[in-house]
Amino acid sequence: MPASPETTAINPALPHNGVPHSRSEDVYAIIVGCVMIALGLAMLRAAGLVTGGIAGVALLVSYLVPLPTGVLFTLINIPFFLFARAAMGSRFMWRTIAVNGGIALFSTMARYGFRIVEAHPAFAAVAGGTVIGMGILALARHDAGVGGTGVVTLWLQRTRGWNAGRTQIAIDLAILAASFAVVAPVQVAWSALSAAAISGILIAWHRPGRYTGY
Structure with missing residues (x-):
């Protein structure tokens, strides 16, 4: 399984030799990231899928709670959020809180603003995962993130020496395993594809040398 989007997104490792982003650019990027994540979640939800990380937990619970x-x-x-502060500092924590508020807002607006009548799980897995990955990438490039289990894995790596990537994979597998109790096995398989699509975006573009802003 590819590296977790959350673990990748909270470890930017960006070069600091470019032109810094303005505050308005940061705000705009955070809004765009929130919109894309909310849209991707809507697509996965319409197809009855889950995914890895905290997004997968939220999707799983959404099938049980209205x-x-x-x-x-x-x-x-x-x-x-407290782990975000411990792992990445107060600035990152407050931006993470703002991102979560934005995702909640746009997700609610999407619920009442449009309705996806039908979505094939293959398309939803690839397209929804890709959109979420691009949203996380936009946030990471502007020193923000979605928080979640990735923050905990980074904290465990720094405090106890546990490998963050392996820990996150274990968590993601546990989430997918738990989803068997709520969704059909074939949906779980498509859900694994959605997690791979998210990670693929970050593996391809969230690397040092591919970006010069910070």
């Missing part, structure tokens, strides 16, 4: 996926995403993420 709340927008983005709202659940934010509520479940609340305990992880």
Whole structure:
């Protein structure tokens, strides 16, 4: 399984020899990232899929609780905000909180603003995962992230020496395994593809040397 999007996104490793982003550019990128993540979640939800990380947990709970996926995403993420501060600092934590608020807002707007009547799981897995990956990438390039289990894995790596990538893979596998109790096995298989699509975006473009802003 590819590296987790959350683990990748919270470790930017960007070169600092480019032109810094303005505050308005940061705000715009965070809005764009939130919109893309909310849209990707809507696509996965329409196809009855889950995915890895905190997004997967939110999707899984959304099949049991009548709340927008983005709202659940934010509520479940609340305990992880403290880990974001410990792992990446206060600035990153506050931006993560803002991102979660934005995802909750746009997810709620999407729920009442449009309706996806039908989505083939193959398309939803690839397109939805790709859109979420691009949203996470936009956030990471502007020193923000979605929080979640990736923050905990980074914290465990720094404090106990656990490999963050391997820990996140174990968590993602546990989430997918738990989803068998809620969704059909074939949906779980497509869900694994969605997680791979998210990671593929970050593996391809979230690397030092591919970007000079910070």
